[in-house]
Every structure is written in structure tokens, then in C-alpha cells.
Amino acid sequence: MSNHKHSAPLSDMVLRVKALESLLVEKGLVDPAAVDALVEAYETKIGPRNGAKVVARAWTDPAFKARLLKDGTAAIAELGFTGLQGEDILVVENTPNLHNLVVCTLCSCYPWSVLGLPPTWYKSPPYRARAVRDPRGVLREFGVELGADVEVRVWDSTAELRYIVLPERPAGSEGLSEDTLAALVTRDAMIGVAKVPTPRERVA
Amino acid sequence: MNGIHDMGGMDGFGPIEREADEPVFHEPWEGRIFALNMAAGALGKWNLDRARYMREQSDPVEYLTLGYYEGWVLRLEAMGVEFGLFTREELERKRTALAAAEKS
Numbered sequence: 001m002s003n004h005k006h007s008a009p010l011s012d013m014v015l016r017v018k019a020l021e022s023l024l025v026e027k028g029l030v031d032p033a034a035v036d037a038l039v040e041a042y043e044t045k046i047g048p049r050n051g052a053k054v055v056a057r058a059w060t061d062p063a064f065k066a067r068l069l070k071d072g073t074a075a076i077a078e079l080g081f082t083g084l085q086g087e088d089i090l091v092v093e094n095t096p097n098l099h100n101l102v103v104c105t106l107c108s109c110y111p112w113s114v115l116g117l118p119p120t121w122y123k124s125p126p127y128r129a130r131a132v133r134d135p136r137g138v139l140r141e142f143g144v145e146l147g148a149d150v151e152v153r154v155w156d157s158t159a160e161l162r163y164i165v166l167p168e169r170p171a172g173s174e175g176l177s178e179d180t181l182a183a184l185v186t187r188d189a190m191i192g193v194a195k196v197p198t199p200r201e202r203v204a
Numbered sequence: 205m206n207g208i209h210d211m212g213g214m215d216g217f218g219p220i221e222r223e224a225d226e227p228v229f230h231e232p233w234e235g236r237i238f239a240l241n242m243a244a245g246a247l248g249k250w251n252l253d254r255a256r257y258m259r260e261q262s263d264p265v266e267y268l269t270l271g272y273y274e275g276w277v278l279r280l281e282a283m284g285v286e287f288g289l290f291t292r293e294e295l296e297r298k299r300t301a302l303a304a305a306e307k308s
Binding site: 013014015016017018019020021022023024027029030031034035036038039042043047084103105106107108116117119120121123124125126127128129130131132133138141142156159 | 209226228235247289
């Protein structure tokens, strides 16, 4: 924290939030139970496990995958994942020759309905600044080394359109069930800063 | 549009800091302000574009030094006043009263 005029100690933020909540509740504008429910939903229900199910379905059901790449929002809704900041989602597919990376250079747009709320690094200046200028360097920082023959595409999210990466299905995952596959899929792989580990790597 | 929020391509921010097993909210107040923004947004007085615009009007020094959800606190205070949910004075009075109640 700096000593800029608005940089307040944490206790002050706690007080400011309490004041806002209590005022909005008193005026009948906000129901505290609804606030509790929202916090709980984003802490426990709306997270990257949703996206992992979408990916696993795409890996095991070619017709679903085709629908997913054609109209991400509609196909994702088939699994019941709808809602805020998931209104328009484009699914971009990684292949052996193409790697996709998602960023929001302007702020923090992210497909909440399938990935939940973004991690702090996704919202941080270093990632936002560098993902578009040096995506290979960023990927290296995350431990992903791409060959020179692999094209990298960077998708800059907007309030209107959010992206999720359909990662490559890892080697050695043939014959695994959809649920087992979903357990392999990480949040970072769906942002495009990681590859999905093979079942062997996952165990190691 | 060349505000501080338009960060794509900027130099000098250093390495990307990551936190292992990061919680969704680091402090309870972060969850409250997130949910309050959603609940107040659902009143339909403003839309997402307006909320983004408010965030992008931030003082650049403030934008870079405030934590993410601290920015959400300032934004909801500003939007609530601008769209007539409450006045700045009501907010100040409420804060003073809550602070006094905590001390007693």
C-alpha cells in the first residue's frame, strides 16, 4: 500500500464495506441473505470445476465439441452453466500447432460461469501488460515451453465476449471416464497458461 | 483511450506473482463487497459498461496502488451516490456510527 490519500488500512475497508451494506439493507435495496448466498455460490459452486466438466465432455463427445466450438454459450448451457459474465463465451481450441492464451488487458473480464472468479495474477498489471507483448515469455514463466512451430494466439477479453481454452487431451488418457478426465483439467489450462497434465504426471 | 487501465503491452511491471491454492476471497470483506456490487447492480440502475467506466475514471496512482476489491469499494460508494441509492453524507454518518459502536 502507498500513502496515497485513498489507501486505507484494512480495518478502514472493513468499516467502509459494513457501512455500505448496512445502508443498502436499511433502505431495503439489498437483502443480506442474498449477499450471503452470492458469496457462498462463488466460494463453493461457481468455479473451474464447471469448466473442467465442459472440457471433459468435449473430449469424449465429438458432437458436443462441435456445438461447443460453434456456439460456446449454448453448449455450456447444456451442462447447466449459465449466469453472470458467462453470457457470451467463445471456446478456442488448442492443437499440436496452435496454443491459445486468454487475458483481459483492460481489467479482469473472465468467464465466471465456467471458471469462477479470476485469480489475482490474472487481474495483475504484470500479466495484463505482458500477455499480449510477450506471450511466449509469459508461458515460459508458467512452465510452458512451446516449440517455434507452434502458433500462439492471444485473446483479449471484453465485457461483451469472454474466452475459455479447450486444452489438448493429454497422452495416456485414452479410455478414462469423463469424470476422471475432468479431474485432470486445471483452471490454468483453461486460461491457456498451462497444459493439462497426463494422468501419469498428475499422480507424480 | 489511453488511461492507466489500458495496460496491454506496457513495460516494467516485473514478474507475474502467483499464489498457490489462492482462496476465492482473501478476507471476508472482499466477498461482501463483491456480492454487494452484484446485488446493487441487479437493481438495474447501471450496467456493466457504466461500472467499468467508473473503474476506468480512477486516479492512476490509486488504480495502481489499491487492491482489486478496494477499488470495488470506492466504485460502489461512488455509483451509489451518483445513482441516488444514498448520499455521501448518509455514508459518512453510517461509518461514524459503526466506528463509534465498535469502540464502545
